[in-house]
Amino acid sequence: MNDDAEATTRGKDLTAVRRDLHRHPEEGWTEFRTTALVAAELDDRGFDLHLGSEAVAADERLGVPSDDDIAAARARARREGAPTDYLDRMGDVTGLVAVKAYGDGSGPVVGLRVDVDALARQEATDDDHRPAREGFGSTHPGEMHACGHDGHTAIGLGVARELDANGGFDGTLKLFFQPAEEGGRGGLPMSRTAHLDDVDHLLAVHLGLGAETGTVVAGYERPLSNAKLDVTFSGEPAHAGGEPNAGRNAMQALATAVQNLYAIPRHADGATRVNVGMVESANAQNVISEAATMRVEVRGETAALNEYVLDAAHRVLDAAADMHDCEVETALYGKTTTFECDPEMVAAVRDAAGGVDGVTDVVDHRPFGGSEDASYLVRRVQEAGGTATYVGVGASNPAGHHTAYFDIDEASLDIGVGVLAGTVRSL
Amino acid sequence: MNDDAEATTRGKDLTAVRRDLHRHPEEGWTEFRTTALVAAELDDRGFDLHLGSEAVAADERLGVPSDDDIAAARARARREGAPTDYLDRMGDVTGLVAVKAYGDGSGPVVGLRVDVDALARQEATDDDHRPAREGFGSTHPGEMHACGHDGHTAIGLGVARELDANGGFDGTLKLFFQPAEEGGRGGLPMSRTAHLDDVDHLLAVHLGLGAETGTVVAGYERPLSNAKLDVTFSGEPAHAGGEPNAGRNAMQALATAVQNLYAIPRHADGATRVNVGMVESANAQNVISEAATMRVEVRGETAALNEYVLDAAHRVLDAAADMHDCEVETALYGKTTTFECDPEMVAAVRDAAGGVDGVTDVVDHRPFGGSEDASYLVRRVQEAGGTATYVGVGASNPAGHHTAYFDIDEASLDIGVGVLAGTVRSL
């Protein structure tokens, strides 16, 4: 790509689209270029666009990067050819809901949610890694599409193309290009808009997840509910030799918290998890720590179990601060809940998948294992009386999700479009 | 002694008195027999007696045993011949202040404080231990005069005898027979009475303390300030297998507290100490602990340092309870403060000691090392404008204080009486 020209998806097949996105991965809440590219093509295709704070409840975003980081990401997107009109319309908030009525518009409203963000990790650069070998590896140091959301984005676009090309369907299509799925930060604020109120049927999709190309899972189920906390203990510094009593030691608060977080009692009703992934307090050896930060994750097999651990974690954090005369601030970095797929939607996907080229195996249900903030969108639709399912499209991967060598079999892109567009038509 | 007859100190020399007390050791707040015996002789000698709640501020007693334990100790004292008149006057509260004016009563009021309680420990019963060998070992299982307070009590009586026998002095003698020095429980409530208001000069005395017979220390100094806390965490029980989440775990509160108590920061201004001597929580292995108790001690080189550690300890205890959704109750079991001896009193003791038979060595000052609740009496007198000192009377001991083989060289008793009576006369 020539960084001087305006970038575009138009005229490129899905593989080319996906590779362009793969070269320009953008972490959660900084998906400016990705979103603007998609918006531009969908605008051409006659979709109504809801961008930025019209697509997500901006005040309810979780785990938002600093203003500086967002400004830098916008500048980079601009530099890298993001169509400026759409960039301007987004402001500082990423997210897109695109709507188009097909037929006479009397049919059902069908939503399709795809997530668009990349991960904060360095991509492999050696020749064992196809994106590197074939020249479409990440050009953003420390960022990588290591979970296939580049493919998800391409599929979202592909479904619009397919319907446009093949007579549409009788109903309204709503495409949800969700930011910040990683960490569970974008699902909640997207679910807190009115766009889901009239959705009769919602589809969400994920590539890979251990399924080989050709396999379709009509309904992933039982994701774990989780929550992520950013924690900061604040105390007062002092010279550890001269006045050990004068400080208020954030380091001791941190250690007490870590020990007691892991010791949150197990629960009779099912599996729970708690983990401290990150701690940091950086002072000279002879300084009583003034501040310490932690990143904590809790999980539960059910939303109630997740709340149980989250409540206990808050109690531990508060008491650890009190114990060492410190203050503590906690911010929700991300959160997901659980969901269940509706049988009629699972059946619809299963039936549609049967007729798609390249599909060799259709499975009704598999356990999801991890966590997903599509859960908030699913629940919102179901609470309003709609139905939903979370669809898996097999993609043979050479390496696990979130690893430096992750890649997707691009044959899965057309399969995904086929299954989803077929399902939309059948509803 | 015949337990049927009324016991008495009358007609017995100090060694015999001390041995009788040694056979009948009584722990803090249960010194009914000891106090009654002393009261009886002093009554005969014309002292005004203030017994029980007239001698100590009963409501401010620290570390008081249960009502049952006190009732049992009173019954035992009665069984063992304690003069019933004085027993009845004491009620449930031990303590005695005995006052007698000598001469025309125009001279100074001189106080002498001796402590009378025994320790909760089993005395050695083998022939290596002189009290056992010579038949005056403790007859109370688990109680022992292992700190010489039997000797202190005898000396208190001896000073009265000596003054009576040798012409008294020009002034008023106030004898403070203080209960419950062990643990620092009796000094505070005795200092909260009016008896010290008019004391011009106060003497306190201790035998042994590492000094050999013949040595007199005119002014022990720099005791540590300390405080002892009884702590109870209360939670809720649950079956640890069936419902681990249902309990509120006092055991976890206890462990968190112990870890963080020892980690209370050191202080720039001087030595501090913290220790957890006792923990107990008794449940079956599969029960989440409903209750857990601890006994904690803090110390400081100064009263301010002691308060620093005590405040920090309270903060730790409260937060440990909060952390595990428990409640905590703390009760002060005992407390001591620091004191300084007045130079004129040190000089008076030094001068008096010089002329006493058996005294071979007089030292002005030694560091006290441990803690002493005579500190409250000393401070009270000094605050009211009086002067005080804490006198050491050497007594060659075969074994350390508080050990099962502790004993005192009884030659120290007459020396102690000589030094103290001599000092009283000189003031």
Place this chain on the structure above:
Amino acid sequence: MNDDAEATTRGKDLTAVRRDLHRHPEEGWTEFRTTALVAAELDDRGFDLHLGSEAVAADERLGVPSDDDIAAARARARREGAPTDYLDRMGDVTGLVAVKAYGDGSGPVVGLRVDVDALARQEATDDDHRPAREGFGSTHPGEMHACGHDGHTAIGLGVARELDANGGFDGTLKLFFQPAEEGGRGGLPMSRTAHLDDVDHLLAVHLGLGAETGTVVAGYERPLSNAKLDVTFSGEPAHAGGEPNAGRNAMQALATAVQNLYAIPRHADGATRVNVGMVESANAQNVISEAATMRVEVRGETAALNEYVLDAAHRVLDAAADMHDCEVETALYGKTTTFECDPEMVAAVRDAAGGVDGVTDVVDHRPFGGSEDASYLVRRVQEAGGTATYVGVGASNPAGHHTAYFDIDEASLDIGVGVLAGTVRSL
């Protein structure tokens, strides 16, 4: 009962037998009277008796009381009329395996395991509690048949009586009267004898467990595997004020251990548990703790999960001792494993139960929930090629197992005999 006469079960119906046992509960490894009474009647009935160390591998007993406690229990049993012959044959070890061949002895060997011990808990003494009201409450303070083993013992005897009375069956009956089921202490050592080697079919039985009278559960399944550890940390005492550095603090080792035991990571494969039920370290407040004890329990949904937690617990305990320069000793107090019931045995019980008077409901399977050391006997039989099941006999209880008001509906005794004898005959 007249304590002067020799006690006996002979001539008493099962309810009377159970009530006599209920009045004389004996904790694990002290079931001298219980075992001797049963042995006496079975001896009369022509059973071969294996008593004491012939019934259990004495060296492999877990959680054995002190020699003094055992001696006191034997003396009590003697005082309370236990037949002295059998008492003498037992020595200091409880346990009985009784064997009798019926018919020509060519049929299968069928084992029946019943547990005989009581719990360490005080029985309710008010009139709300039928045993108290009707005069058969425990006469042993602090001990109680609160889990129905008095009934199990009676049923064991009842099966022998029934077979004897009604023509026996074609085979050999082996009755295992197992000591010390509570805490999981007797199953393992009983399984380490040769008595199970030739058992073709093993039945174990439990009354109650939440099932009402009339219900029979042909195969309880999925007990939790567990292990209980007695832990002692040993350090060195020191004066906490004078020489805080001189000690090796068992209290700190204890606290570190408790905190980290609860923080043993959860396991992906299923539920695990860890609990510290008891801690004790008893010193004066100013003494660095020389010794501290704990009682710990771990559990796992499978034997492998149990081993995972047990290994982690040992690692934590060892490191906690090292950290504070202490030593640690751990002793296995009790242990259980998991088992699965053989379908053919479940079927046999189901079929037999159908024809028993009073049986209203037969259930094939229920989850066991708790832990059971019959698991070791079941596994031993299955490993040798035999089959087994764990049978539940409903008994309407006014209060939960292990509570002070536990009692059993005695109608369940004859039902239990009927079901088990019927099954024996059918095998």
Place this chain on the structure above:
Amino acid sequence: MNDDAEATTRGKDLTAVRRDLHRHPEEGWTEFRTTALVAAELDDRGFDLHLGSEAVAADERLGVPSDDDIAAARARARREGAPTDYLDRMGDVTGLVAVKAYGDGSGPVVGLRVDVDALARQEATDDDHRPAREGFGSTHPGEMHACGHDGHTAIGLGVARELDANGGFDGTLKLFFQPAEEGGRGGLPMSRTAHLDDVDHLLAVHLGLGAETGTVVAGYERPLSNAKLDVTFSGEPAHAGGEPNAGRNAMQALATAVQNLYAIPRHADGATRVNVGMVESANAQNVISEAATMRVEVRGETAALNEYVLDAAHRVLDAAADMHDCEVETALYGKTTTFECDPEMVAAVRDAAGGVDGVTDVVDHRPFGGSEDASYLVRRVQEAGGTATYVGVGASNPAGHHTAYFDIDEASLDIGVGVLAGTVRSL
């Protein structure tokens, strides 16, 4: 300074020299420019130079930066005009011992040790700060001469200049330009060379330390002994949701270590300190931590007390790793010991100082308070039979040592030279 030309100290007065060094601060083990500048002038003055690994035992250096950091610092020094000859002779190791015999060389060998390194901290850039206002603030972001070592270096040079200019003295001068005093990293390796073997008298010097300009402290005493440890716990990562049991959690090891480090028992013999200044473990929230690092400092009022805490810290760290199945590596980042000044040296400084212009007040002794790795040089000299003292030269500072606003009254430079050169002459 023009970065293109070779920098030099020649022809500049001490204030100018100090300001040039102040503009170019270099952290410990990267003092390439500083050392090369001094070496160049002393070479001219006829000193024998021992540079780099000839000045320090390179293998015993503590707290050495990474190879990359050292290479970058060398490159910067080159860029900033460091004389390349001396830069080349140093290689990758900083440090300089410069030796010159005056008179007939038969007199004593007198050593002078000055430290040359800067601190890792950002200097204030506002006009309240004289170096900023007058244009000689640090040009190296994040590095600052905030402890006066720029002045020490100038004084070292000044003493050579003064002796050269004023007839020398009868003896040999050895100038020790010590790297990496901050953190206590350079003293030990410099003391492990033979250069100190023949030193009869050693002087070390520090500016400021709370003393106003005009005050001279002839012998600072009782520095704290300390040690700094870099600690790394290594475990194994795992997905905290999917396989919490599969990891070996360095985060838990870290927390256990922090808690128990702070709880290392106080010591009866005097003050001890322990602090954890830095912790870091950086993983996503859902990753069991594979690695965690800490920076720890221990101190003792005596070297023995320091060793006591250091031993205990090692025991805690090892056990914390074991407890969580991790490994731990510890590296000594820095270490200091204690020293005592020789009375004859204190007297010599006192006498010499009396005659120096600007000196208003001479104090024999003051407690040092902090820690100093000159201690190793002092001890080495004393062990070989020499004498030593640590001299304080008052310098009125507007802000405390190690703060962003630290500066020195440059009048102290000539005073320092006067006192030290005067002392050298008098020895």
